[in-house]
Amino acid sequence: MNAEEYKTKLSDYFYGSCAGISVALAKQTGLLDVFYATNSPLTISEIAERNNSKDRYIKELLGSLVSAGVVEISDDSTQFHVPEEHKKHLQEYSVLCAFPTAFAERFNALTECFKKDGPYGINYSQSTSVCKLIGENKNCEGIIENQLLPAVPGLKEKLDSGIDVLELGCNTGLVLIGLATRFPKSRFLGGDVVETSIETGRDMASSLNLKNIEFEVLDIMDLPTDFSDKYDWCFVQDVIHDLPKPDKGLSELYRCLKRGQVFSMIECTVPGSMAQHANNLHACYYYTASTFMCLPSSFQQADSAAAGAMWGADNVRKALYKAGFKIINETVSESDEFITHFVCQK
Incomplete structure (x- = not known):
């Protein structure tokens, strides 16, 4: 592996971690449950209403999920959805994406163990x-x-x-x-x-x-x-x-x-x-x-x-x-x- 390939690998880990923590947050806040419960595309306001959340936070988190390819978006950037065939995998991996948050709880204590x-x-x-x-x-x-x-x-x-x-x-x-x-x-x-x-x-x-x-x-x-x-x-x-x-x-x-x-x-x-x-x-x-x-x-x-x-x-x-x-x-x-x-x- 040359230096440029090594740099790309580390870059992928960083950006992937950003996507993963966003999926974990979407799970924790109930945002993903809104997508699981419908087959129809939804607007930000509809998602926020169904999830009893603030529109502004929903919009920002959706930006992360769309950028990562986890949630799909309409061409006019007004509607969002998760295809039915993707939901099973999202349910499985959203749990795994939450593990780093649990790891983080132990981070300082684990540092002391070293x-x-x-x-x-x-x-x-x-x-x-x-x-x-x-x-x-x-x-x-x-x-x-x-x-x-x-x-x-x-x-x-x-x-x-x-x-x-x-x-x-x-x-x-x-x-x-x-x-x-x-x-x-x-x-x-x-x-x-x-x-x-x-x-x-x-x-x-x-x-x-x-x-x-x-x-x-x-x-x-x-x-x-x-x-x-x-x-x-x-x-x-x-x-x-x-x-x-x-x-x-x-x-x-x-x-x-x-x-x-x-x-x-x-x-x-x-x-x-x-x-x-x-x-x-x-x-x-x-x-x-x-x-x-x-x-x-x-x-x-x-x-x-x-x-x-x-x-x-x-x-x-x-x-x-x-x-x-x-x-x-x-x-x-x-x-x-x-x-x-x-x-x-x-």
Whole structure:
């Protein structure tokens, strides 16, 4: 890469970040919801009225979105719309575009963590907006249909008949609520260390009148003694690499599972070395998310594992074997090659 190409790349990152933060603001203010709710082009005044917003701010933000090609505009610059075929992708990526705003909340605290005499890490409970975005970013139906049910032999039939299920690090429990809704004969417990996430999960379950699901504040590395040999299926999603002591968390999960039953671990498994991912923006996202979120969570003290999201498939396998699990199969996500579902047995 010559100097001019390098300059262009950095310029693209800067301008792209401007577009991304504008999409995040449009999501947060409800502007995008106005476009999702109509197939017809709208004027600035119509958009502002439907969104209960000031015309002037709507106009300026639309300028950014139009310039970035996110929103389309009429030739006379009076009407705006998002084509129907674009809306699904805008809904997905508007959540992702909001992640830098959550990263920014941690920016100063993370800066201190870099210092030799600074703190080691940051708890998720210190910036709950990160947890909210992680929950929003989960395609619950896709996870259930494409990652969980097909990969575990006989799981759907067991859930239909009624089993005890435990998810730890469940955040707001969106995936667990999806399962509880679909399989009313099974019993579900979701646990997380962030109390506000658990409260949100309880509220959502209550609003749906679900009687087969509960949420508790639980520490995966120190679970109640009466959880031993209690559950027919346990699962975690992007959790183990966040733990200061992954081995302890996996040992606790092993203890909770009934003999012969299955544990599902959906985990980041970016293949290869850092050099192999040079100029790969997909890998850049994972390294960035790990720097701001995963590493600070997993690096709480000097003897922490400090795994982070990029710890790699080989280390995942070693940790599972060390805890006593037998890996039955591994399934790489169809939508993200950096995510693998490890199906294990006690």
